[in-house]
Amino acid sequence: MAGNKGKRPAEDMEAENETAIQPKRRNRQRVLLLSSRGVTHRMRHLMSDLEALLPHVKKESKLDSKSQLHLLPELADLHNCNNTLYFEARRHEDLYMWAAKTPNGPSIKMHVQNVHTMDELKMTGNCLKGSRGILSFDNAFDETEWGKLTKELFTHILEKDPQQPSGPPKMSLVEIGPRFVLTPIRIFEGAFNGATVYSNPEFITPAAIRSVLKQQKGAKYRNRKDAQEESARRKELRRREEDALSVSKVFA
Numbered sequence: 001m002a003g004n005k006g007k008r009p010a011e012d013m014e015a016e017n018e019t020a021i022q023p024k025r026r027n028r029q030r031v032l033l034l035s036s037r038g039v040t041h042r043m044r045h046l047m048s049d050l051e052a053l054l055p056h057v058k059k060e061s062k063l064d065s066k067s068q069l070h071l072l073p074e075l076a077d078l079h080n081c082n083n084t085l086y087f088e089a090r091r092h093e094d095l096y097m098w099a100a101k102t103p104n105g106p107s108i109k110m111h112v113q114n115v116h117t118m119d120e121l122k123m124t125g126n127c128l129k130g131s132r133g134i135l136s137f138d139n140a141f142d143e144t145e146w147g148k149l150t151k152e153l154f155t156h157i158l159e160k161d162p163q164q165p166s167g168p169p170k171m172s173l174v175e176i177g178p179r180f181v182l183t184p185i186r187i188f189e190g191a192f193n194g195a196t197v198y199s200n201p202e203f204i205t206p207a208a209i210r211s212v213l214k215q216q217k218g219a220k221y222r223n224r225k226d227a228q229e230e231s232a233r234r235k236e237l238r239r240r241e242e243d244a245l246s247v248s249k250v251f252a
Contacts, residue, residue: 029159032072032081032102034060038089045117047087049178052118053133056159057085069192073103083157084191087112094206097182098192099153105190106197108150110182111206118177133158134173146187146198 033051035043039062051057058079063072066088076084086098095115100107135158141147187198 029056029083029156030079030081031057031083031085031157032060032076032079033057033085034063034072034075035087036063036066036089038092039087039095040089040092042115042117043087043089043095045119046112046115046178046180049118050085053176054158055131069098072098072100073191076102085157086192091207096185099157100191101153101156102191105188105194106149106153107188107191107194108153109185109188111185111203113181113183114179116177116179121175121177121179123175123177146184149187149197150184 031054033047033054035047039047047059051059058081060075060079063086069086072084072086076082082102084098084100084102086100088096088098090096095112097110097112098107099110135155137151141151183203184198184200185203186196186200189195189197
């Protein structure tokens with residue numbers, strides 16, 4: 001009894017060690033990043049910017065066929081990724097982005113517009129390479145079910161800084177870039193397939209917009225040609241017949 005006097009119990013020392021040594025939070029999210037054939041240089045630069053901003057991204061070579069989207073969950077599994085960002089280019093001018101949780105979904109197809117890469121913007125902001133970004137969502141995301149689903153999916157894919165407090169940031173931030181606009185088209189229950197959970201009724205395909213613009217240009221051309229024909233017809237009606245004393249007949 002006298003020999004153990006002054007010693008601390010082993011249970012107390014173990015409890016203090018567990019309190020002092022907190023387990024380091026590991027990032028469980030991995031994102032597979034790839035594109036289809038036919039992407040332009042601007043689209044490639046956008047993907048390079050996202051790869052630089054997301055340290056947990058694994059880049060894969062291009063997918064040969066756009067009809068083989070069912071292979072993407074298998075590719076993600078081979079690379080040990082549980083998220084996928086797939087950029088689909090059409091007609092070398094239209095860009096679509098798929099964001100999916102693999103292998104079970106859900107997945108969102110979005111139209112990408114107004115792309116401005118970091119090289120184009122030349123923002124003054126800078127950050128340590130490999131650091132996490134700060135995510136901030138508008139309150140409108142919490143007003144609809146599809147908005148909540150989109151917010152949760154992007155939270156998993158972008159993987160915010162574990163030290164970031166909940167709510168909007170209270171510090172002054174400097175933008176880095178890139179900038180682009182995403183218009184949701186359709187949300188699927190599975191990964192790149194499955195039942196449609198949400199469909200945007202206001203979305204109009206870029207091909208339909210270009211078709212309307214061409215029709216408007218064609219209508220302007222037809223109106224201009226009709227006006228020219230009407231002017232020629234009125235000139236013909238105003239023309240007077242030559243009489244016997246006309247210059248062309250006197251000096252013939």
